[in-house]
Amino acid sequence: MNSKQLGILVLLIDFLGLEAYDVWRYGFAGIFELLFANAATAVAFTDLCIALGLVMLWMWQDARARGTSVLPYVILTVGLGSVGPLLYLLVREASVPRRALFAARA
Secondary structure: OOHHHHHHHHHHHHHHHHHHHHHHHHOHHHHHHHHOOOHHHHHHHHHHHHHHHHHHHHHHHHHHHHOOOOHHHHHHHHHHOOHHHHHHHHHHHHHHHHHHHHHHHO
16 A cells, blocks of 8 residues: 555545544534534535535546546545545545556557
């Protein structure tokens, strides 16, 4: 595991911990209720949706170019936010050396 993968893994684990705490404290429905509690949180949620939409578009194109399936990561992104892209990056980084090695042999 290289340093980039380790950094992504630490971020993923920390974010999952934060999400678990929020679901335990507020419940899944409570989180969405708080997201629309006022105009400021609604703007932040809308911004997050736009950003994650752009990330999903990138993941879709990148996965197509690599010949892999992006559907599990898109489902995770819709359900758990940044968990999907972080996991995609972790798996993608793990596959880079093998693909680069294969390309070098060809």
